[in-house]
Amino acid sequence: MRDLQKSYVSAGQTVQVLKGVSLDLAGAETLALTGESGSGKSTLLHLAAGLDVVDAGDVFVGETNVGKLNEAGRAHLRRDVVGVIFQQFNLIPSLTVEANIAFHARLAGKYDADWCKRLADRIGLTEQLGKYPEQLSGGQQQRVAIARTLAAKPALVLADEPTGNLDEETAAQVIALMLELVSETGAALLMVTHSSALAAMLDRRLHLRAGQVA
């Protein structure tokens, strides 16, 4: 990311959220993005995912200039290259755990039954594959969401407060597992978190203050 700028117009007022943010993330590197509420963390993550577009500056994911993609190109980026994990799990309620895990990989044409089985085993849910999301605890649901993202073997994983809905102990366990699995796939990880303890588990940390790198 080079000199990223992003503002929103809200109630007739322009609020500059990102004021020239640059960062590099190498393949297989893990980076925690911290900063107080409103500092622009989610905005930055959304720009990397192509969920929103920059006002100025460049976002490259590998060789792809995300800012130059149209909507279809950004959808392809999220299907083929980038995996996004949100605080709210976003599992599909009508699908079993097994079908949820396979969902993105199938869409991306990258479904690998052995890898999905291994993921189910690694997240400790082999016995629960026929269950539905509502039958699982929050920690279990987020492990399914992580497996679903990694099943498609993205080059970049973007996680926005992935354990924001979990208690501290469960959160640390889920992040440890996510880091192991991300490392196995060789993906890079950018994770937004409010927690210094969780941030310390990643390779590097970047702190945003009022839209700039502090």
Ligand SMILES: Nc1ncnc2c1ncn2[C@@H]1O[C@H](COP(=O)(O)OP(=O)(O)OP(=O)(O)O)[C@@H](O)[C@H]1O
């Ligand atoms: N779509 C939008 N329209 C208008 N304002 C927005 C929009 N998205 C974000 N903002 C504003 O941009 C600022 C930064 O929001 P952002 O969600 O990036 O912060 P954050 O650091 O992730 O905060 P938190 O830790 O509370 O999630 C906030 O003032 C927010 O109200």
